[in-house]
Amino acid sequence: MSFRQIKRLIDAAQGCEPADVVIRNCTVVDVFAEDYLNRDLLIVEDKIAALVDPGEGQGKQVIDADGAFAVPGLIESHMHVESTLVSLTEVARLIVPRGVTTIIIDPHEIANVLGIEGIRLLLDSVQDLPLKVLIQIPSRVPTAPGIETTGGEIDLEDIREMLSWSEVVALGELDPSKVLPPRPEYIARVEMAQAEGVITCGHAADLSGRELMAYASTGLADDHECVSVEEIIERVRAGMRVNIREGTSERDLETLVRAVTVHGVPARRLMHCTDDKQVIDLMEEGHIDHNVRWGIECGLTPMQSIQMATINPSEHFHLESRIGSLTPGRHADLFLCRDLQALEADTVIVDGKVVAENGGLMQQPSAPTYPDWALSTMHLGKQLKREDFTIHAPDNQNEVTAKVIKVIPDLAIDEMIFEKMDVVQGEVTADRDRDLFKIAVVDRHKASGRVGLGLIQGFGFKQGAIGSTVCHDNHNLILVGSDGDEMAHCANLIATMGGGFALVQAGKVLAKLPLPLAGIMSQAAFEQVAEELAQMRRAARDMGITLDTPFMKLSILALPTVPEVGLTDMGLVDVRKHAIVPLFCVS
């Protein structure tokens, strides 16, 4: 703060000069004292100057809260914002009117496409938005070096540079494979971040017992992968904080609040997060406001649930002096609402200015212009042809036993199964009757022309192809199709869109959703993206796809780190072996 502003804060607090804004007649949710106080709130520039007795506050602008609650702006404690599918501008339009004023994001996805420049681009795009965007530095880009191709890489020097950025509050989710056993290149990142005093975040999926202890001993300080009460208790006992996740797919809150309501775990150690949440769900349900609300419905007190989205994350990330409470010297980020259970924001104030009312921003932000390098990230190196998707059988075989990816609906994991397949003219082709289709991952970053091929069961359609460039974590181009022509058509279409989702059948485009920003996000208005996404889902159903959310499913098939099997541009990955394996069993 400038000396001038400090002097103005002090003068306004002491009543020597009027504040810029006074909010009268409100009940302040005091997250520190755990109390509800009838006060006038004085704001000078972007900060809170004072809470004074009702009627005592003088300000140039008077906001009459008419008895509403004043709630500190909500904080998202861990989110991959790219998963919304929309730009940060649109995210702000979506969530700020709901009272979310700070998001702590791990921009892991864009980093896989565009590296550190992609992260900087995101941050630069929010300069004029009424939303604070703070960063967990992606700690593992690529996730699986050597068995996948990414557009960007984040190395130790990048991390050193980012640690000097004012937006950085943490090193992002380091998963157990990097530290159990410890790998020097990742431990060096943890050590560097800790030396700078920032939090090092965890991702302790499936860990328990002594493995969890070992993981915690490296200083990884939180976890958003808990799915059971036992896990949450174990993590709190291990000295970790837990981000309870309630996003599009993972919905852990109802189960996990029982740690507090039944088992007496102090809510102090818990935070709300969404991790991944798509635009449609944000529109229909809400963002962290939903988590707070749902937490209350599940048995938390309103104070506990609000603390989990205010002072708990601000304390964890060493932001307590800046955000998370309505107390002197903090940013004036807050919303007014009539009912803490319903938690619907009437008026939202960010940095002392009214930025949203009745569910919408007061001023529509101008759409940022992104540079060409961020909008042209489809580097296939060639026009794709049917031959690029030909699966060649080993020489002189009439029948082969193939390793097939079997999709498990509703779960983020897949099985590897073994299927006998006929060989015709040296090729293995789809077998519709057994729901066996081709799957391909095409390098879209380095123009190598590399295509990883495999077979998949579980999509359910008869003809056509589905393709996407949203595919964790490498975000290459993934396709599932009935034959090479359909797949080539779909691939080339997506290339011309600059990335995105597409469905084709018999030479026709059934639906498409361009995501030209790094090939993973749209620049369009969220309403339009949501509508197009709904159309995509309908078209997929019409095409015969039996999965509820086929693009979400596609997005994890290229993950070489989630059990049991994945596909990258380099080939089929046996996750447990962390290695590329042949597609066919040796006969």
Add this chain to the structure above:
Amino acid sequence: MSFRQIKRLIDAAQGCEPADVVIRNCTVVDVFAEDYLNRDLLIVEDKIAALVDPGEGQGKQVIDADGAFAVPGLIESHMHVESTLVSLTEVARLIVPRGVTTIIIDPHEIANVLGIEGIRLLLDSVQDLPLKVLIQIPSRVPTAPGIETTGGEIDLEDIREMLSWSEVVALGELDPSKVLPPRPEYIARVEMAQAEGVITCGHAADLSGRELMAYASTGLADDHECVSVEEIIERVRAGMRVNIREGTSERDLETLVRAVTVHGVPARRLMHCTDDKQVIDLMEEGHIDHNVRWGIECGLTPMQSIQMATINPSEHFHLESRIGSLTPGRHADLFLCRDLQALEADTVIVDGKVVAENGGLMQQPSAPTYPDWALSTMHLGKQLKREDFTIHAPDNQNEVTAKVIKVIPDLAIDEMIFEKMDVVQGEVTADRDRDLFKIAVVDRHKASGRVGLGLIQGFGFKQGAIGSTVCHDNHNLILVGSDGDEMAHCANLIATMGGGFALVQAGKVLAKLPLPLAGIMSQAAFEQVAEELAQMRRAARDMGITLDTPFMKLSILALPTVPEVGLTDMGLVDVRKHAIVPLFCVS
């Protein structure tokens, strides 16, 4: 941590290799989950590797806790360690066996004598001690520039340098006079510290209402000056944390815990501290262990009171990943005790090593050798004579009205009263019948020969002099005496001691306590210092001094910032005017 150590922690946690130490059969006080867990504690080098099920832990050294509680090492959240009167070596001998393993100190006193070099000297003296010493950078040395002389000064550049020290966790107590109204030179210090991410500590004595709001708006984040429940509630509501103080003179705990036990203030926002506590009281009563114990007696739960000396300060000072809990990756600082109410440490472990048992350190630390510049800080510039203490009356007056400092026993404040005094041969002298004596403050830092003179009522003796170099915050040489001969004798004696306390009468030394380290601390064993201090108190009583703790009283008479009146080497200070004023009223 080194990669080697992290690997060892992980291996021990997972059971692949034995830990260095296993503590078996203990009940871990889990300050995060607020629970008591029967676990084996595994330690590798200086860190905790894991908590495992009873009987599961393997270690090269086995400690059988025999059912005792394992409590995280206690943290002192705010202390002027110089007030103990002993060296840090002796402080460690005193408090580590009681389970205190970290002290966060504001070395304000030594900084007034020796500047930044004095602070570095303290820190260097603890390198081999089993005690973590962390620093709040003194923010106002001198406290009252222009109206007092100090030996050291701390400027913005010193603060910048100290902010790079690994021991620094905060900027120390900035008092309201520096920020209400805001003074640019002090605000710059706050801003610099906050930019480095360290906590900026407060000292909000007597503030309330809108003044407190104004004070908090500058980012000063805690206060240890609360004396009432109303004050504590107000501070928590203002977003500040409160260090509840229980030291030698200020005893606020019994009153203040009612904020929690009666008014429902979350203990989460509170910490224990002593601020100032003398060696005798540390010996008789204890240190932070006493505060925890007394807090429980006053109605806190053992968990709350222990949290106030463990995770609450570690969270506040961003030390949570290092100390304050018995969880993986944290320093293995703990003590075993049989009874949480009594909280008597049997065995104390610091950095994984048993350092104390049954009330004493296992290994007596070697006495550090201090450099001559730290032991020779009496710079009077001359041998003092009776004439140096002569109070000259204005010309041609037979009677004057003098401003007299009236001591208020048991309180840290004094009154200014007005007394008519006879003038004999141009001099004003002591008047035993009215208990009016001379008081002098001699510059001992710059050898200026400057002596500030005044009159005082309330010491109660008839003849002799009492002198001390422990005098906040400038630590000059202060004397109260019946005449110039006694005062000169006392002053010269203290000069030869290198500083300290002395009582003289009729040419005889009644008692003395040398404090040669910066003139404010002894190098001797704490037992000896305590014994000499007890002797001093007896001798003072025998001499006729009616004050219980005359040296504590002397120590605040030279404070130009505590109401209503003080005396510095520059003369009488009217505290409210913050200015030197004439000793006599104009007739």
